[in-house]
Amino acid sequence: MRLKNATYGQHRSTFTEAARRAQIIECTIETLAALGYAQTSLAHIAERAGINKGLISYYFTSKEELMRQVVTHIYTVGASEMSQTIEAVPRRPRDQLHAYIQSNLQFISGHPKEVRALGEIFLTMRRKSGELAFGPEDEEPVLHVLEQIFREGQATGEFRLFDARIMALNLRATIDKFSSLVGVGREVDLKSYIREMIELFGRATCKTQE
Amino acid sequence: MRLKNATYGQHRSTFTEAARRAQIIECTIETLAALGYAQTSLAHIAERAGINKGLISYYFTSKEELMRQVVTHIYTVGASEMSQTIEAVPRRPRDQLHAYIQSNLQFISGHPKEVRALGEIFLTMRRKSGELAFGPEDEEPVLHVLEQIFREGQATGEFRLFDARIMALNLRATIDKFSSLVGVGREVDLKSYIREMIELFGRATCKTQE
Amino acid sequence: MRLKNATYGQHRSTFTEAARRAQIIECTIETLAALGYAQTSLAHIAERAGINKGLISYYFTSKEELMRQVVTHIYTVGASEMSQTIEAVPRRPRDQLHAYIQSNLQFISGHPKEVRALGEIFLTMRRKSGELAFGPEDEEPVLHVLEQIFREGQATGEFRLFDARIMALNLRATIDKFSSLVGVGREVDLKSYIREMIELFGRATCKTQE
Amino acid sequence: MRLKNATYGQHRSTFTEAARRAQIIECTIETLAALGYAQTSLAHIAERAGINKGLISYYFTSKEELMRQVVTHIYTVGASEMSQTIEAVPRRPRDQLHAYIQSNLQFISGHPKEVRALGEIFLTMRRKSGELAFGPEDEEPVLHVLEQIFREGQATGEFRLFDARIMALNLRATIDKFSSLVGVGREVDLKSYIREMIELFGRATCKTQE
DNA sequence: GATGAATGAGCTTTCATTCAT
DNA sequence: CATGAATGAAAGCTCATTCAT
Numbered sequence: 001m002r003l004k005n006a007t008y009g010q011h012r013s014t015f016t017e018a019a020r021r022a023q024i025i026e027c028t029i030e031t032l033a034a035l036g037y038a039q040t041s042l043a044h045i046a047e048r049a050g051i052n053k054g055l056i057s058y059y060f061t062s063k064e065e066l067m068r069q070v071v072t073h074i075y076t077v078g079a080s081e082m083s084q085t086i087e088a089v090p091r092r093p094r095d096q097l098h099a100y101i102q103s104n105l106q107f108i109s110g111h112p113k114e115v116r117a118l119g120e121i122f123l124t125m126r127r128k129s130g131e132l133a134f135g136p137e138d139e140e141p142v143l144h145v146l147e148q149i150f151r152e153g154q155a156t157g158e159f160r161l162f163d164a165r166i167m168a169l170n171l172r173a174t175i176d177k178f179s180s181l182v183g184v185g186r187e188v189d190l191k192s193y194i195r196e197m198i199e200l201f202g203r204a205t206c207k208t209q210e
Numbered sequence: 211m212r213l214k215n216a217t218y219g220q221h222r223s224t225f226t227e228a229a230r231r232a233q234i235i236e237c238t239i240e241t242l243a244a245l246g247y248a249q250t251s252l253a254h255i256a257e258r259a260g261i262n263k264g265l266i267s268y269y270f271t272s273k274e275e276l277m278r279q280v281v282t283h284i285y286t287v288g289a290s291e292m293s294q295t296i297e298a299v300p301r302r303p304r305d306q307l308h309a310y311i312q313s314n315l316q317f318i319s320g321h322p323k324e325v326r327a328l329g330e331i332f333l334t335m336r337r338k339s340g341e342l343a344f345g346p347e348d349e350e351p352v353l354h355v356l357e358q359i360f361r362e363g364q365a366t367g368e369f370r371l372f373d374a375r376i377m378a379l380n381l382r383a384t385i386d387k388f389s390s391l392v393g394v395g396r397e398v399d400l401k402s403y404i405r406e407m408i409e410l411f412g413r414a415t416c417k418t419q420e
Numbered sequence: 421m422r423l424k425n426a427t428y429g430q431h432r433s434t435f436t437e438a439a440r441r442a443q444i445i446e447c448t449i450e451t452l453a454a455l456g457y458a459q460t461s462l463a464h465i466a467e468r469a470g471i472n473k474g475l476i477s478y479y480f481t482s483k484e485e486l487m488r489q490v491v492t493h494i495y496t497v498g499a500s501e502m503s504q505t506i507e508a509v510p511r512r513p514r515d516q517l518h519a520y521i522q523s524n525l526q527f528i529s530g531h532p533k534e535v536r537a538l539g540e541i542f543l544t545m546r547r548k549s550g551e552l553a554f555g556p557e558d559e560e561p562v563l564h565v566l567e568q569i570f571r572e573g574q575a576t577g578e579f580r581l582f583d584a585r586i587m588a589l590n591l592r593a594t595i596d597k598f599s600s601l602v603g604v605g606r607e608v609d610l611k612s613y614i615r616e617m618i619e620l621f622g623r624a625t626c627k628t629q630e
Numbered sequence: 631m632r633l634k635n636a637t638y639g640q641h642r643s644t645f646t647e648a649a650r651r652a653q654i655i656e657c658t659i660e661t662l663a664a665l666g667y668a669q670t671s672l673a674h675i676a677e678r679a680g681i682n683k684g685l686i687s688y689y690f691t692s693k694e695e696l697m698r699q700v701v702t703h704i705y706t707v708g709a710s711e712m713s714q715t716i717e718a719v720p721r722r723p724r725d726q727l728h729a730y731i732q733s734n735l736q737f738i739s740g741h742p743k744e745v746r747a748l749g750e751i752f753l754t755m756r757r758k759s760g761e762l763a764f765g766p767e768d769e770e771p772v773l774h775v776l777e778q779i780f781r782e783g784q785a786t787g788e789f790r791l792f793d794a795r796i797m798a799l800n801l802r803a804t805i806d807k808f809s810s811l812v813g814v815g816r817e818v819d820l821k822s823y824i825r826e827m828i829e830l831f832g833r834a835t836c837k838t839q840e
Numbered sequence: 841g842a843t844g845a846a847t848g849a850g851c852t853t854t855c856a857t858t859c860a861t
Numbered sequence: 862c863a864t865g866a867a868t869g870a871a872a873g874c875t876c877a878t879t880c881a882t
Contacts, residue, residue, distance in 0.1 A: 016862075036336055038248055041855060052864050057857060123333045130245045136394050166406040173387030174380045181379070184346050196376045204410045226845070251872060262847050267874060436841075456756055458668055461876060472843050477878060543753045550665045556814050586826040589811070590804045597803030604766050616796045624830045646866070671851060682868050687853060 032117035037124035093153030116183035160207040242327035247334035303363030326393035370417040452537035457544035513573030536603035580627040662747035667754035723783030746813035
């Protein structure tokens with residue numbers, strides 16, 4: 001009982017530590033995707049990792065902390081992958097919007113396990129007090145990015161005037177739906193999905209309609 | 211040991227039985243909304259209802275059956291309320307679409323607890339075998355209704371040509387997102403939400419935009 | 421809560437009562453034979469009888485008392501049937517022994533359900549204190565009858581000298597084994613079984629050998 | 631979560647594990663003997679062992695598996711003890727028969743608790759499906775050994791011609807009866823029991839009688 | 841007589857967590 | 862670093878029994 005609080009840096013064997021943490025997180029993701037949150041016991045994770053149950057408690061203070069680190073991990077990977085696509089296009093609102101949709105659907109489509117794990121955590125995990133561990137407030141940063149794009153488009157006159165927040169919510173909604181389809185293993189045609197969604201939100205935001 | 215199979219109707223004392231069943235279902239909904247599916251144990255439900263744990267097993271063969279009856283109950287109420295709104299408008303696709311959006315958001319807005327309970331069950335409940343108790347196939351009937359509306363509009367020429375299934379998925383997605391906002395107690399302005407959504411899907415389906 | 425102690429006689433409706441008791445006992449036997457003692461809950465018995473669970477408690481103070489009455493019932497029927505066979509032969513020890521074996525195996529063979537029910541009760545039923553409800557002391561009367569036959573045969577010189585008690589125990593053992601075979605539904609040839617057993621115990625008790 | 635599957639042998643700390651398993655099995659036997667199968671809950675076993683209920687589940691996957699290991703344990707001990715007596719005598723059928731009777735009664739007499747525990751399991755334990763966990767088919771190997779001895783004796787001419795299976799059943803019946811007497815704590819004189827049984831089955835199988 | 845309703849105690853099993861080694 | 866051992870709480874479910882009607 002020494003580790004856990006992760007003021008890492010001065011440790012001797014940071015390497016082993018990082019590897020173990022990564023391995024446990026990876027196995028947690030796989031277990032979540034395969035069995036769902038409720039069945040994702042430390043025992044199952046440990047079995048999948050081929051390590052002892054107690055070792056998980058050694059590296060992560062609690063199950064809750066482990067789950068939070070899983071979220072952080074997936075977010076980090078996702079942000080890194082998606083930002084590449086987005087930064088590759090001009091900073092014009094409509095281009096940004098298209099890139100946003102496209103990069104999100106691509107990432108989801110390419111990481112079904114991670115996406116499903118994330119879904120399980122967000123939708124099921126609760127604090128001991130009973131409230132959701134990840135509530136809507138955790139979505140705010142994501143929403144703000146979208147709102148920002150919409151407001152910019154309205155400012156430049158590219159977009160019509162609509163409630164930017166509701167539009168952001170709706171766009172996130174459709175993306176999350178796509179996640180859940182992919183998560184449950186539904187066959188979806190990525191290309192047509194991207195095309196239809198760009199068309200849908202293109203028309204929804206477009207000024208020129210009558 | 212005779213109850214449970216619910217060939218109810220001809221019993222003498224159906225009254226007590228029906229009342230208890232209703233009470234238990236009600237308390238289950240409340241517990242689901244308050245604590246989430248995982249924490250919704252028979253003990254918690256019984257405590258909320260002020261009755262003995264065993265009494266729940268007396269009226270419902272299993273926890274799974276209780277949950278399925280909760281779903282049935284909410285669906286019944288929902289269908290009854292929403293069909294009134296929908297049947298009040300002309301059977302033209304665009305009117306139907308508007309009525310669909312409006313009635314759904316209204317129902318959700320008026321029944322936050324029920325909506326949240328439903329969400330908990332759909333997203334979290336698993337069979338003993340491990341698979342989701344309510345999978346995406348259970349959503350199909352709901353989707354078909356929407357697809358039907360869209361296809362009819364395309365046939366009559368009111369709607370442009372788009373992928374009706376993806377459009378249906380996206381509409382359901384935004385409605386479910388609204389559910390989750392309401393479910394977690396977020397303050398949302400029902401009227402503007404309805405307005406924005408009708409506008410959004412109006413434009414998305416509209417033919418005249420060049 | 422009036423009945424149960426069975427000081428019957430002065431009751432008005434003794435008839436209904438007797439019929440109900442008989443019906444419950446019959447259904448208990450069937451349930452015991454079909455499901456075994458552990459699964460023979462009052463609920464199952466009531467279901468089979470098409471009556472309410474509470475009614476059983478109305479007629480029998482406890483589950484234990486019901487079981488005791490089942491035993492008494494089967495014993496009564498058995499004694500009545502078997503005594504006819506036994507009393508039909510001369511009172512000579514060897515004839516009595518043969519008649520005893522034959523009548524027992526015949527009765528067992530003809531009442532598999534009762535025999536199995538009896539077995540379930542004797543072998544499984546416990547008092548709340550933990551001790552067997554029917555211990556070996558309950559077998560004593562049965563053993564005494566046999567011992568008596570053996571001792572008489574030894575007195576008349578028909579039988580050799582052996583330990584009459586052990587011989588009685590062994591004869592009962594083989595009869596009970598036959599019960600259990602019949603009880604589990606094993607196909608057994610009654611006639612050859614009778615023949616072999618008469619031969620076996622004939623030789624075992626016979627004086628003339630060597 | 632690694633234990634339970636008992637591919638034991640190469641573990642480092644097999645010692646504690648083996649000791650605990652043995653202790654739990656021992657306490658299960660005692661509880662079975664004292665309270666009978668139905669009352670032998672994991673709670674009672676744990677209490678007797680002075681350990682936590684959950685620890686039993688840690689070492690044995692289920693109650694059923696624990697019971698099966700109890701059976702295996704007693705069988706192992708029994709086979710080891712009895713085979714010594716049997717292998718010490720010539721392989722002539724009559725000697726084998728005598729040694730069989732003697733070794734069985736001796737073992738039973740020396741292990742009343744084990745014998746009673748075994749009886750409780752065999753006569754009472756059911757699978758979740760409802761059928762007996764150990765049915766008559768599990769007795770077949772034991773019966774075959776005896777039948778074999780009898781048939782050999784008939785082949786060599788030492789034994790008269792009789793139905794070897796029924797004779798085997800009857801011999802097992804008397805041995806099991808002895809078990810149950812010992813099991814319930816009845817005082818029995820082992821030596822005279824052995825003598826009488828050898829005499830009984832000696833005569834029953836003997837050719838020379840008249 | 842008979843019923844439905846209700847209770848409380850008991851069951852097996854799962855699990856996060858702790859701790860000595 | 863890592864393990865096996867152990868705990869205690871909680872879960873869903875069954876059951877004999879009681880009681881008002």
